[in-house]
Amino acid sequence: MTHRLDMATALQAGPDGRLSGTTSDHYWNFAGPFGGYIAALLMRAVMQDERRLGPPVAQTVNFCGALSKGAFEITLQIDRGGKATQHWTARLLQGDATVATSTIVCANRRETFAHQTVAMPQVPPPEAVPQSVPPPGLPWLGSYAFRFIEGAPEFGKPPRTDGKLGSARTALWLSDNPARPLDYVALSSLADCFVLRLVQMRGGLAPMSTVSMTTYFHATDAEMEAQGTAPLLGIADSKRFVANFHDQSMELWGRDGRLMASGIQTVWFKE
Amino acid sequence: MTHRLDMATALQAGPDGRLSGTTSDHYWNFAGPFGGYIAALLMRAVMQDERRLGPPVAQTVNFCGALSKGAFEITLQIDRGGKATQHWTARLLQGDATVATSTIVCANRRETFAHQTVAMPQVPPPEAVPQSVPPPGLPWLGSYAFRFIEGAPEFGKPPRTDGKLGSARTALWLSDNPARPLDYVALSSLADCFVLRLVQMRGGLAPMSTVSMTTYFHATDAEMEAQGTAPLLGIADSKRFVANFHDQSMELWGRDGRLMASGIQTVWFKE
Numbered sequence: 001m002t003h004r005l006d007m008a009t010a011l012q013a014g015p016d017g018r019l020s021g022t023t024s025d026h027y028w029n030f031a032g033p034f035g036g037y038i039a040a041l042l043m044r045a046v047m048q049d050e051r052r053l054g055p056p057v058a059q060t061v062n063f064c065g066a067l068s069k070g071a072f073e074i075t076l077q078i079d080r081g082g083k084a085t086q087h088w089t090a091r092l093l094q095g096d097a098t099v100a101t102s103t104i105v106c107a108n109r110r111e112t113f114a115h116q117t118v119a120m121p122q123v124p125p126p127e128a129v130p131q132s133v134p135p136p137g138l139p140w141l142g143s144y145a146f147r148f149i150e151g152a153p154e155f156g157k158p159p160r161t162d163g164k165l166g167s168a169r170t171a172l173w174l175s176d177n178p179a180r181p182l183d184y185v186a187l188s189s190l191a192d193c194f195v196l197r198l199v200q201m202r203g204g205l206a207p208m209s210t211v212s213m214t215t216y217f218h219a220t221d222a223e224m225e226a227q228g229t230a231p232l233l234g235i236a237d238s239k240r241f242v243a244n245f246h247d248q249s250m251e252l253w254g255r256d257g258r259l260m261a262s263g264i265q266t267v268w269f270k271e
Numbered sequence: 272m273t274h275r276l277d278m279a280t281a282l283q284a285g286p287d288g289r290l291s292g293t294t295s296d297h298y299w300n301f302a303g304p305f306g307g308y309i310a311a312l313l314m315r316a317v318m319q320d321e322r323r324l325g326p327p328v329a330q331t332v333n334f335c336g337a338l339s340k341g342a343f344e345i346t347l348q349i350d351r352g353g354k355a356t357q358h359w360t361a362r363l364l365q366g367d368a369t370v371a372t373s374t375i376v377c378a379n380r381r382e383t384f385a386h387q388t389v390a391m392p393q394v395p396p397p398e399a400v401p402q403s404v405p406p407p408g409l410p411w412l413g414s415y416a417f418r419f420i421e422g423a424p425e426f427g428k429p430p431r432t433d434g435k436l437g438s439a440r441t442a443l444w445l446s447d448n449p450a451r452p453l454d455y456v457a458l459s460s461l462a463d464c465f466v467l468r469l470v471q472m473r474g475g476l477a478p479m480s481t482v483s484m485t486t487y488f489h490a491t492d493a494e495m496e497a498q499g500t501a502p503l504l505g506i507a508d509s510k511r512f513v514a515n516f517h518d519q520s521m522e523l524w525g526r527d528g529r530l531m532a533s534g535i536q537t538v539w540f541k542e
Contacts, residue, residue, distance in 0.1 A: 089372060109514040110515060112515050114513045116513075117508070211356055218513055245328050
């Protein structure tokens with residue numbers, strides 16, 4: 001059976017080289033699909049292109065406007081290619097409107113000097129952490145399994161009125177739901193599966209959306225394969241909220257304490 | 272007298288809307304200008320455009336190939352504009368070759384909820400830290416004043432042969448040289464003034480270059496103005512080196528312990 005992520009990101013190549021697809025209700029957020037779905041779409045466009053040099057090492061997605069339910073197109077351009085790296089620009093379009101842009105760097109990766117300066121945070125194993133029951137009305141939350149260790153968003157609770165600020169940090173076990181073997185399309189989307197930090201910092205919901213997101217893929221091919229369907233340990237945090245924007249950082253950790261991906265995003269909020 | 276950064280980033284608009292300029296020896300690295308100069312060029316193209324909505328909040332630069340000495344052109348495109356945010360794509364070209372691409376998000380920023388979750392690291396003041404004397408042959412190092420507090424690169428020393436790894440962390444006071452009041456063009460460049468972490472991790476030089484860099488600008492207009500020509504506290508670190516790439520994070524701190532900018536980059540290295 002084809003996984004919902006693969007159905008939702010299926011792309012058809014047209015005679016003009018453009019790719020076309022259709023949004024999926026499984027990844028719907030408030031006013032459109034959640035950003036991780038858009039990142040995954042743009043990643044898939046590059047991953048399935050026969051001109052691709054090697055695995056992706058970096059992806060930046062700029063969220064320009066809401067993706068409406070229905071058909072969309074993706075254009076792909078190789079900005080520059082070499083033996084070591086290859087630079088792509090992908091654009092997600094509906095009619096004449098640019099919904100999102102993405103730059104993706106692919107690379108020829110071989111074994112080199114290797115060192116990890118940071119250790120995976122010590123946390124209880126996934127089987128010791130109950131799976132969160134997502135609130136109704138936000139289908140994308142049902143397409144992932146969230147096991148919050150620290151900093152669970154207070155969905156369904158009214159905004160706090162005591163003026164106290166929560167912690168911006170979250171730690172959780174995270175995986176596709178239903179389970180799906182990890183690949184770069186899934187990892188691109190998992191990188192955006194952290195509820196916006198403002199929600200747990202202030203409590204309650206407010207108008208907000210991610211404006212730009214950058215993810216670096218560290219995992220080797222062997223590590224990606226070894227991960228399989230096992231949950232990733234996700235860590236998210238923020239440093240500064242000011243003048244309509246806040247930053248948000250994330251780490252995704254895999255088997256044997258390997259840092260599989262890390263990244264940052266900047267989030268617009270209204271007031 | 273016009274500052275060297277302003278001379279080096281001067282752009283002339285042509286009749287076709289393209290901007291043209293010429294490289295400066297003051298920001299030369301090994302095989303071309305250092306990446307921060309390229310970031311500053313692309314930032315300046317947007318900053319001086321009369322269509323700009325407001326200050327930049329995010330910039331991603333993809334370094335596609337070396338910028339050769341001499342003339343270059345920049346193309347600018349607004350991907351999408353709204354009341355709150357405006358998305359730009361800038362391209363740096365020499366002939367038909369794309370040297371770099373940059374997405375820049377500008378915004379309409381007003382006073383909102385504000386909170387900083389992290390405190391500036393406690394370090395000696397700039398006047399208590401001697402200014403580093405840069406080695407000859409890398410002119411860009413002379414266009415900045417570096418006062419290393421921790422993790423100075425071991426320029427001029429032979430590669431370590433004891434097999435011990437250095438720390439990836441650096442803390443330093445950093446400013447333009449000669450001094451120059453802070454603006455977004457300068458901040459865009461200062462964000463890339465950290466010597467690549469691999470150098471101090473392993474000792475010695477090796478073939479390496481930044482492939483993609485993302486910077487978020489947190490500082491308010493008032494904070495930018497208040498900073499003036501005072502040095503910024505810069506912090507850089509890395510998490511993982513593997514399969515030809517390593518990540519690198521940076522923070523730039525200003526007066527009163529404000530986080531002015533933060534970001535990440537991914538670096539290719541040969542072996």
